[in-house]
Amino acid sequence: MTTMTQVTEEVSYLEAISQALDEEMARDERVFLMGEDIGTYGGAFKITEGFLQKYGEWRVVDTPLAESGFVGAAIGAAMMGLRPVVEMQFADFISCAFDQITEVAAKNHYRWGAAVPMVIRAPFGGGVHGGPFHSECPEGWFFHSPGLKLVAPSTPYDAKGLLKASIRDPNPVIYFEHKFLYRRIKSVLPEEDFVVPLGKADVKRAGNDISVITYGAMVHLALEAAQALAKEGIDLEVVDLRTLIPFDKETIYSSVRKTSKAILLHEDNKTGGIGAEIAARLAEDCFDCLDGPILRIAPPDTPVPFSTPLEEFFLPKTSDIIIAARKLAAY
Amino acid sequence: MDVVVIAKEIKRDDLLQMHYYLRLTRALEDRITALYRQGRIVGGVYTSHGMEAIAVGYASALEHDDVIAPFHRDMGAFLVRGFTPGEVLAQYLGKRTGPTKGKDGNVHMGDLKRGVFGFVSHLADNLPVAAGAALAFKIRGESRVVFAGTGDGGTSRGDFHEAMNFAAVRKLPVVFFCNNNQYAYSTPLRLQMAIPNVVDRAKAYGMPGDIVDGNDVAAVYLAAKYAIARARAGEGPTFLEFKTMRMHGHSEHDPAKYVPRELLEEWKKNDPILKAEHLLKQLGYGEETYFKEVVERVKKEIETGLEFAEQSPLPDGPEVLQGVFADRADSH
Numbered sequence: 001m002t003t004m005t006q007v008t009e010e011v012s013y014l015e016a017i018s019q020a021l022d023e024e025m026a027r028d029e030r031v032f033l034m035g036e037d038i039g040t041y042g043g044a045f046k047i048t049e050g051f052l053q054k055y056g057e058w059r060v061v062d063t064p065l066a067e068s069g070f071v072g073a074a075i076g077a078a079m080m081g082l083r084p085v086v087e088m089q090f091a092d093f094i095s096c097a098f099d100q101i102t103e104v105a106a107k108n109h110y111r112w113g114a115a116v117p118m119v120i121r122a123p124f125g126g127g128v129h130g131g132p133f134h135s136e137c138p139e140g141w142f143f144h145s146p147g148l149k150l151v152a153p154s155t156p157y158d159a160k161g162l163l164k165a166s167i168r169d170p171n172p173v174i175y176f177e178h179k180f181l182y183r184r185i186k187s188v189l190p191e192e193d194f195v196v197p198l199g200k201a202d203v204k205r206a207g208n209d210i211s212v213i214t215y216g217a218m219v220h221l222a223l224e225a226a227q228a229l230a231k232e233g234i235d236l237e238v239v240d241l242r243t244l245i246p247f248d249k250e251t252i253y254s255s256v257r258k259t260s261k262a263i264l265l266h267e268d269n270k271t272g273g274i275g276a277e278i279a280a281r282l283a284e285d286c287f288d289c290l291d292g293p294i295l296r297i298a299p300p301d302t303p304v305p306f307s308t309p310l311e312e313f314f315l316p317k318t319s320d321i322i323i324a325a326r327k328l329a330a331y
Numbered sequence: 332m333d334v335v336v337i338a339k340e341i342k343r344d345d346l347l348q349m350h351y352y353l354r355l356t357r358a359l360e361d362r363i364t365a366l367y368r369q370g371r372i373v374g375g376v377y378t379s380h381g382m383e384a385i386a387v388g389y390a391s392a393l394e395h396d397d398v399i400a401p402f403h404r405d406m407g408a409f410l411v412r413g414f415t416p417g418e419v420l421a422q423y424l425g426k427r428t429g430p431t432k433g434k435d436g437n438v439h440m441g442d443l444k445r446g447v448f449g450f451v452s453h454l455a456d457n458l459p460v461a462a463g464a465a466l467a468f469k470i471r472g473e474s475r476v477v478f479a480g481t482g483d484g485g486t487s488r489g490d491f492h493e494a495m496n497f498a499a500v501r502k503l504p505v506v507f508f509c510n511n512n513q514y515a516y517s518t519p520l521r522l523q524m525a526i527p528n529v530v531d532r533a534k535a536y537g538m539p540g541d542i543v544d545g546n547d548v549a550a551v552y553l554a555a556k557y558a559i560a561r562a563r564a565g566e567g568p569t570f571l572e573f574k575t576m577r578m579h580g581h582s583e584h585d586p587a588k589y590v591p592r593e594l595l596e597e598w599k600k601n602d603p604i605l606k607a608e609h610l611l612k613q614l615g616y617g618e619e620t621y622f623k624e625v626v627e628r629v630k631k632e633i634e635t636g637l638e639f640a641e642q643s644p645l646p647d648g649p650e651v652l653q654g655v656f657a658d659r660a661d662s663h
Contacts, residue, residue, distance in 0.1 A: 032470065058470045064500060069493025072459020073466055076477075079443060080398070080467035081660075100490075103453050104460060112431050112441035112449035115657035146655050170660035 010186040016156035017121075017177055018047050020163035021085060023193065025055055028083060031167060032059040034070050035087030035121075044089045045123060045182060067096035071120065075105050075172075078118040083167055091124035091176060092136040105172040106147030117170045119163070124152075125217055125267055126315055127180040131306035137216075137268035139176055139244055143277070149198055150244035152176040154219035156187045158242055161196030169198060176244075178217045185220070201248035203255065207237035210328050211255040213278060214265040215241040218316060222265055225321035234329045244274055252278065253286055260291035261328045265316060270298035292331030295324045335613045338549040343616050345391065349548050350607050350617070352387040355629045356407040357604060359416050362633050363423055367583050372423050374436040379404040381546070381578030384603035385510055387411060388551025389478055392559055398464050400448040400457035400479035402510050403438050404577075412445045416636030421643050427650075428643040434654065454485030458494035458507065465503035465562075476562045478555070480508035484515020486529055492536075495570065499536040502567035506558040507538075509570070510545065512577035517589045533570035545573030546603040549610060576601075 011019065025031045032055075033048060039062040042049030052060045063070040067088065074084035088094050094101070101120070108114040126135035142148050149171050153159040159177065166173040204219055205226050212222040219240045226236035239255050241247055256262045262282055264275030279294040299314045338346065360378040367376045379386060386407035390399060401408045409419065414430065422429030422440050430440040431449070441449025448457050448464075461479030468475040485491055486509055498505050509529045513520055526532070533540030539561075543554040551573060558569035576598035580587035611617040 061466070061501075064493070064496055066489075066493040066497065068490055069459045069462070069497050072456065072490060072494065073463030073497060076448075076460035076463025076465070077467040077470075078463075079448070079460070080464045082467045082470065084463075099453055099456065100459065104451055104456050107451075108441075108449065109657045110654045111435045111439065113654065114441060114443050114449065115660045117657075117660045149656075170657040 008188060011156050011189050012183050013156045013159050013177075013185045014045065014047060014182040016160040016189060017163055018049075019189075020160045020167075021048065022051070024164055024167045025051075025059065030081060031083040031085065032061065033085050033087065034061040034063050034074055036063055036065055036089050038062060038087050043087060045179070047087070067093050068100050071097035071100040072104065074118045074120075075100065075108070075116050078116045079108070079114050083117055085119040085121060085167060088120060088122045090130070090134045091122035091138050092133045094120070094122055094138055098141065101142065101148065101172070101174070102145040106145050109171070110147055115170045116172045118172050119166045120172070120174045122174055122176050123179045124176045125178040125180050126304045126311060127217065129306065129308070129311065130179075130304070132303040135304035137266070139174070140268050140273050142174055143244060143274055147172070148245060149173040150176065151198065151242065152178070152215045152244055153242060154178070154181065154204070154216055154240050155185060157189060158196050158202070158240075160189060161194050162198070162242060164193075165195040165198050168195065173198070176216065180217045181220075196242065198243045199246045199248055200242065201251035202240045202242055203237060203251065204240045205236065205238040207235040207259070209235040209259055210261040210263060210325050211237045211239055211259045212263045212265055212321065213239045213241065213252055213255070215244060216267060218265045218267055221316060221318055222321060225318045225325065228318065228322055229325050232326075234325050236325060247278070249281065252282075256282055256286050257289045260289050261331065262290070263295045263297060263321065263324050263328065265297045265321065267299065267316065269301050270296060271301050273298055292328045295328060297321060297324055334547065334549065334610065337553060338610055338614060341549055341552060343614075345552075346549065346611065346614070346616060349387050349391050349552065350611060351625055351629070352391070352407055352411055353383045353548060353604050353607055354625050355410055355416070355632065356383040356387060358626070358629045358633055359410070359419060360406055362637065363420070364583055366423070373425070376423070376437060376583040377403050377581065378579050378583065379406050381598065381602060382510060382512055382575045383407050384548035384551050384607070385508075385545045385573045385575060388548045389508065389555040392552050392555035393476065393478055396446070397476045397478065397559070398446040398448065398461075400461040400477065401450060402480045402482055403450050403452075404482070404510060404512070405480075406438060409438070409440060409447065412447050414440065414442075414445070416633045417639035420636050420640035424640050424643075425645060426640055426643040427646045428640070432650070433646040455481045455488040455491040455494070459490050459497065461505055462494045462498040462503055465498065465505035466501065468504055469501070474563050475504065476559050477505040478508070478559070479505060480510060482515060483509060483511045483513070483520055483529055484518060484523055485509075486532060487523055495533070495536045495538060495568070498568040499538045502565065504562040504565070505568045506555065506562055507568060507570045509572045510575060511572050512575050514577050514581070514590060516581040517587075528572060530570060530572040538568055538570050540570035540572065542572045542574060545575035546601045546606055548603060548607050
């Protein structure tokens with residue numbers, strides 16, 4: 001089991017998620033898991049490998065193939081005092097549960113005061129040759145639905161700390177975990193219990209010239225671009241949103257007030273994406289401090305394609321950030 | 332078997348109480364309809380007129396700790412669970428003292444403390460939720476039961492099927508019911524499903540089911556009692572089809588001209604209140620003077636409730652911003 005990992009060893013993003021689930025289940029008997037193939041099989045990505053043996057079939061509940069049904073069931077269990085964490089096998093399948101999430105989970109507390117403390121884990125994002133049904137970034141749909149909290153970590157530390165905070169939050173939280181990062185990003189984690197509070201962005205790289213505001217796998221792309229641009233004397237600040245709702249206006253605004261220039265970078269489609277909303281907020285609230293246009297880097301408005309050259313064209317690249325930064329630096 | 336013989340299984344006081352709730356439901360909804368026609372209630376009004384026995388019957392069969400996810404024509408269930416006419420009228424009038432503090436209207440009320448899930452207009456949405464509540468009871472080893480339902484139209488939705496299937500696979504302590512009132516808004520049963528009885532759907536999930544006269548409060552109560560006992564004993568879910576007829580339009584704005592008048596005339600003879608009173612007389616539990624007393628009693632309760640609701644404040648506009656997120660999991 002992942003809990004046997006030595007503290008000095010590096011932990012992958014995937015293992016960090018697994019550790020958070022395991023530790024929360026051990027800490028709080030109300031926490032239980034539901035999803036497709038999470039028991040015997042350990043989940044499509046093996047996040048819950050060994051959990052069935054450790055916690056039994058009533059805390060690691062394999063469900064029929066029915067996302068709306070098991071999300072609805074999680075809502076009911078949450079209202080009755082449990083703390084369900086449900087797994088979407090792929091974030092793409094969350095569309096099947098859209099109604100339960102936006103109409104029931106998101107509105108119950110507002111309408112009649114019933115808190116719905118639950119987490120939906122949604123493995124999202126491209127770069128893994130998943131094609132149109134296994135690569136989506138569906139966070140934009142839920143960004144527009146009041147009553148939900150949305151989380152998207154970029155590092156093992158944030159992945160673990162944010163998942164723990166999500167499980168302990170009294171609201172429905174959708175936790176977008178990036179599939180591309182699962183086994184690619186590793187770090188040493190603290191031995192003691194820790195949480196990363198929801199609603200706090202993190203400056204992953206401090207810089208003076210341009211703020212790149214991003215989340216998920218794109219954080220790493222921005223950091224790569226920042227390294228390259230440093231050689232040209234362009235100093236990027238990389239702001240990792242970490243929580244998309246509620247988003248951390250203070251950190252975003254203070255970064256842009258310092259650099260006076262902003263790039264919004266995400267892997268979700270450009271139109272109506274999270275970048276559009278933050279750009280609008282910056283225009284409304286920080287107009288007087290801007291020295292250049294607010295730029296967005298995001299995929300075109302198409303489904304996520306399968307074939308390698310198509311997907312490479314679709315996804316933002318380090319070079320896109322470098323080009324945009326050079327353009328902004330000229331202002 | 333003779334209905335009188337069967338009804339003897341029910342305690343006299345329970346039957347009399349159900350009769351009282353039938354009368355209270357009828358009078359309250361008639362009052363709400365009148366207020367709507369006077370323009371004093373805005374928004375939709377969906378009544379259970381002529382179908383009161385279903386909600387009163389099943390809610391009366393449950394224990395205090397059990398939970399319900401009512402259909403939108405289950406006013407009687409709210410009343411049995413302790414919602415007062417005053418609270419209900421405050422809800423319909425959009426007052427701050429209503430169970431949703433003006434955030435939602437009409438029968439969209441809920442209260443976890445009283446074990447009532449707030450209705451969601453997307454029919455059948457609360458059925459997976461009900462299965463999940465039952466899952467929580469099963470996980471914790473509690474002997475509580477969930478009673479959840481929708482209409483005939485709602486059984487066409489995927490959530491109905493996903494809930495039935497999951498509950499059957501995991502043998503969850505839940506009873507599903509269908510208020511089969513022949514019409515989903517204007518759509519008759521024959522355009523809703525290609526099976527003669529809604530209960531036929533239960534077979535597909537390996538779930539026992541039964542057809543019950545939804546206008547007979549004693550029959551509803553006993554069928555519910557049996558299914559609830561089964562669920563409580565760990566034997567899994569049951570599906571109950573309560574056959575009835577929607578005597579009003581979908582909502583009070585709808586004259587329902589699509590429903591043949593002779594069908595309504597036929598069902599009028601089967602009115603659940605008349606039926607209950609006939610039964611009470613046969614059993615020797617009540618007669619006309621008592622029935623009249625009940626009518627007077629509920630009338631007074633409703634007028635007192637209306638006074639409370641009318642004197643209650645409306646919410647202030649900025650209250651719209653409150654409650655999007657919970658501060659605590661147990662906040663109500």
